[in-house]
Amino acid sequence: MSEVILKVEGLTIAFRNRKESFKAVENIGFELKKGEILGIVGESGSGKTITSKAILNLLPDNAGVTDGSISFLGRELSGLSEKEMEKLRGTEIAMIFQDSKMSLDQVYTVGSQITEAILTHEDITRDEAKKRALTLLESVRIPNAPRVFDSYPFELSGGMCQRVMIAIALSCSPKILIADEPTTALDVTVQSQILDLLKEIQRATSMGILLITHDLGVISEVADRVIVMYAGKIMESSTKTELLENPVHPYTRGLIRSMLKMDTDLEVLYSIDGVVPDIKSMPEGCRFSTRCPLVMERCRKEDPGIISVSPGHLVSCFRSVEIVRGEALE
Ligand SMILES: Nc1ncnc2c1ncn2[C@@H]1O[C@H](COP(=O)(O)OP(=O)(O)O)[C@@H](O)[C@H]1O
Ligand SMILES: [Mg+2]
Structure with missing residues (x-):
């Protein structure tokens, strides 16, 4: 078992205005191991960037971690002073962004x-x-x-x-590199070269890389494990191979379908209907329920929580068992 360098547990991040507070990320947890590339994927507005900013203690003034913990090599980060955090950033945890x-x-x-x-x-x-x-x-x-x-x-x-x-x-x-949409602004050929470079760096060092992107194609090129986020929650997580071969969550399946269609020359591209809900009006039950092709009444009222469908493969969907058995038809 390789060493866990970053552990996020029950992380909840909220934005507040004078009157109210809104949870943009709720109860998410994951581990980044030494020498692996962990991909976080989800459409724009899923909470990927604020999750990485929370890790680096760089949240905007109107946002804060309201619950959960973030630990780096066993050391809790959320209680650190700005000075201590500054020392960590750029020495132990480095970052790159889209707008290099x-x-x-x-x-x-x-x-x-x-x-x-x-x-x-x-x-x-x-x-x-x-x-x-x-x-x-x-x-x-x-x-x-x-x-x-x-x-x-x-x-x-x-x-x-x-x-x-x-x-x-x-x-x-650094021990961790956080790369938030590192190739989004680049054209496809250059994007591939940068991804190859990240892969090469990962092999040559024992750095753990947190690769954040809205593009499942990027993940499929380089990640070892994947977390699928939607509207501030984790919908599914597993190894990349398992996720691409046996996706379970209807959201993940939608993302894969859109990616595959883009690779072919079909004129009509598949896309998941609708958009990520605004943090101010999140659906009550499963956050994907408003766009889900397999939605049931229960999904609109209750949070499905997260279950394991096979070792290391977690899914947050009431219908996961049916989907795994091939009994839920879209
Ligand atoms: N400065 C901000 N003030 C209020 N809401 C914000 C702010 N930044 C992000 N949000 C909200 O938080 C959610 C997650 O945003 P973000 O982490 O940027 O998503 P992603 O990186 O997945 O596109 C979105 O609903 C977004 O509208
Ligand atoms: Mg972002």
Whole structure:
């Protein structure tokens, strides 16, 4: 059994205004193990980003963790001071985002930004840090690293900037890399190259990678295990192979159908009817009940909770057993 580096239990995150508070994420739990890529997938508005922000203690002012725990190597993170958390971010837990071009400072060269990142957590000379920065640029497969070192972010493509961001994230050899939609802004070929790079990094280091995306195609390329989120809750989780071969939750099945149809040239793309409900008007029972093709009366009133359909395969659906047996027809 490989070591659990991040453990999230019963996590609930709420947004509040002057009068009310709304749960955007409710009672979610998962574990990230050393050396694995754990994918979190779900449509926009599922709560993926605020979950990753809660882990990093970067929630906006109007949001907070109202229940549950987040522990990193057995150490509870939610009680840490901002100073302690800052130390952890960028040394033990690194992150990359969708808008890599925006995340880089446009007025400094790439090389100076990586060098500075190295110098903030290592006691080495500037020359040594520069050498290390060049090696890092090479390790993220940047051709002609010395030229890129002297370039400004605006002179580089989106894919190159994302590689630079990954190099900065790796500069401190973190134990966890949180990548929130790291390839969403990139075109398909570049997207594949970045995913290959993440896979290569995962193999070469023992880092655990939390890969967050709305795109099941991305997950199917690189993840080891997958969590499917919908409207702030976990609908299904299992290994990637099991999820793609034996999906159970109607939501997961819908996501897979939309992904498969996109791979073919069919003119009419399948998509799940409707949209993710607003946090201010969540359905009472199962949150997917308003869009579910297999909905029953009970689903609208009661929360299905989560059950195990096979070892390591969890599903939150009243109809899971019927679906597994092939008795529920859409
Ligand atoms: N700053 C905010 N204020 C109020 N609600 C927010 C804010 N940011 C996100 N939300 C709500 O929280 C939910 C989850 O958002 P988010 O984590 O960004 O989803 P995802 O990353 O899966 O697209 C959404 O319903 C969104 O409307
Ligand atoms: Mg997001």
